Amino acid sequence: MMKRRDLLKLAGITLAGTGARRLPLLAQTGVAASPASVAPARKADYTLHIAPVTVELDRSHILSTIGYNGVAPGPVLRMREGKPVVVDVINDTDTPELVHWHGMLLPAELDGTGEEGSPPVPPHGRHRFELTPRPTGTRWYHSHAMAMDDLHKGSYTGQFGFVHVEGESDPGQYDQELFLALRDWEPFFTGTMEDDDDDSHDGPLLEKPPTLNTDPDGLEVGSVTYSINDKALGSGEPIRVREGQRVLIHFLNASAIENRRIALAGHKMRVIALDGNPVPSPQSLDSIFLGAGERVDVIIEMKNPGVWVLGATEKVVRESGLGVIVEYAGQHRQPLWTDPQKTAWDYTIFGAVNSNAPPPQQTLEMIFEKIPGGAGKFNSWLINGKPYPHEQEFVLQQGMRYRLVMRNRTDDAHPMHLHRHLWELAEINGKKTSGILKDTVIVPYYGRAVVDFTADQPGLSLFHCHIQQHMDYGFKALFRSA
Template sequence: MSFTRRQILAGLAGVAVVGLGAGGARYWLGRPADSAGHDYELIAAPMQVELVPGHATEVWAYGGQAPGLELRARQGDWLRVRFINHLPQPTTIHWHGIRLPLEMDGVPYLSQLPVLPGEYFDYRFRVEDAGTFWYHPHTSSAEQLGRGLVGPLIIEEREGSGFRHERTLNLKHWHLDREGAFSDFSVPREAARGGTPGVLSSLNGVHAPTLELPAGQVVRLRILNLDNTLTYRLNLPDAEVRIYALDGHPIQPRPLGKEYWLGPGMRIDVGLRVPEAGRELALRNGPLRLGTLRSVVAGEAPGDWPAALPANPVAEPDLARAQKLRFNFEWAGALSADTGEGAVPTFWQINGQAWDINDKTCVERPIATLHKNGHYIFELRNVSQYQHPIHLHGLVFKVLSSNRKRIEPYFTDTYLLGRNETAQVALVADNPGVWMFHCHVIDHMETGLMAAIEVV
């Protein structure tokens, strides 16, 4: 369901909040220049839901929803979110795929200190790119994302998209037992392989739902993979489907084909021509049904395929003068020497360096330093048998080529690097800061597969 901007969350707006006065300011590394107002008041809090029939599960919700409240803004506008933490843990919000100032990026001990229980933080940034994005914490990520702290962020095109109808489809698997209790979000033997999988699929928080779409119309489906670990092999058999955008950035429309591999953190916008009333289509992950799309009488003239979406204002890298850097994503093959309470095993590394999520000084040792407005080609080498959706904060890169498949170049913030694949991507380092660079299989990230890249 879409919500208008400036909406105060029904039923939650009256919850008491401890403000950040003089004493509370120690929890901030910076404040927005103007915090006089905000577009959304977004509360993170526990909530009871029924994911397994007949059993209650206490999820952690944004705005009384899990997945969270859909936030919307228009391209070029400022988005102002007052985030209020009513969880039992500190947390932050990272705005996945959004190019923004470092102080708004939501990385603890880098862009801000964690928002403590009972406190709030005002996020404020201009959204330059239209598309489908999302938001989530960057603290205790396996648990907090696993418990439901994920939500869509939709940036509408400045001049419109040409679609008369659209739906947002949030995909997420839950780590639950048969009675609805949470199981382990990360198991070491799984983190050392493909990642710890959830077992219960959901579409917009419901297992295998049926959604109604208007017959004869071309509907924009914004599909988001909000899963901790799972790569979806998306397919819509017997349907007319065209891809319009990948990870928020437009492409020249093309058929979906047999299936599309959507890794954790990735998004795809497709146009679906809805068949005649009464027909049903299955949205699938490989052979497994995620949900049913049912055609219903629309009462309006049939729609036509919209033109390509307008390109986002992303700087084009100059390949002729770009500096080349290589990044190897590989298995570390060792456990952390510290086996005490709270120790995290190390299974993964980038260029021989494993990130320690308990070491707050890791951000002070970037794996690469880029010059502002410099042009770069990254060679991404997966020296392992498992897939890694590689995500870069604060910047957008252009996928150029792969040794495993044919690439039609496109801009993105997350690339699914296949087993033993080498891919070339390029970017203009036009956003200064220290930006996280990591695999979005969450327990890969938390067991070493993360680094920092500095732009100065």
């Protein structure tokens, strides 16, 4: 089987934009999300225009996609927890669009998913969102349109951006704040790639079936073009720092395709929050791992002067664009990369010994299966032996505490996302933990993840794999409140 490195072409070197501490509403592309008035009833706090954009990854590579406000990623939106805001979305394309507010606790009609009954933004029309942002932390917004076999729709496009919901407390003293989105571009269908960057292949494989389905896989989606924000490694301006600074970085894996591991050569990253939620036990690590849709907030102490590369630990991905130069003041030399120590990503190191949450009152079991070629040219996905929508299968009693046991009987690590709720991680592959609040969790390759959550959001809540193709071809279910 051909490996990813045999398909990738080396790209030139780049950069991602930077942002100073507390720069209000400044997208890392340099375009501000200025409040705008687009509706007569009330002035909107923010306006997002969905329209074709061009992204110049480097001088020799300019691509066309759909984005927000003329850029991709879209502007960083800063909101205050509990303070209502109005966002007007104007769709200047020929197709209906959906804007999902990932990680925010909103009513179903505002969540931005068709499965939950959220109204779409019509072609050449508009939709007004009146949001009360919560909880605090790093959230994001993105298209939730289904793409199926159209790689120019949904999360394959440039429709994504950060939301930062601010509370009363600060994540710590820092001198510079950055919003960095990991991204792949120009997706294509392939039947000849295998994952070289899956972090969970060395796990205990608790859910590996005794007999594997050996039917040939359908087509998957791949990419050979990468960036951090809108620039490939070596293009644009570097992130400029001074010795002694503390830099807060909000990382987002905005990929529609892959999970990613990244590092800053010569430095450790102190993880302080996962999916925007502070962790009970911050840890300093050589590298971090993000599933599609996940966010990780880190503090980096700049105490190793030089010019370094921040990027993917997988060499061919990094050299194909997924990186940015970090340059200390007064340093002028070739950027240096050193491979970090290879250690497995382990959520549980960030957890607490005991949970303050009430124990679960009911357990929901889920078994994930892949049917190779089950959707013609593509694979299909089942939960508990059934395709979407699982009518009346997952009915939740309001206020009840549930334990969700996710058993992954497939050869992929799946970033699973539950809309409109936070869940507490209870176990990964038999290793128990508590106190880690997330909205997206990677269920390991042939592994198991257990989370607890309270059914405190009335209406429909979508549960799905955050890899676009998996979601489109059946890897989702609706939770319903009784």
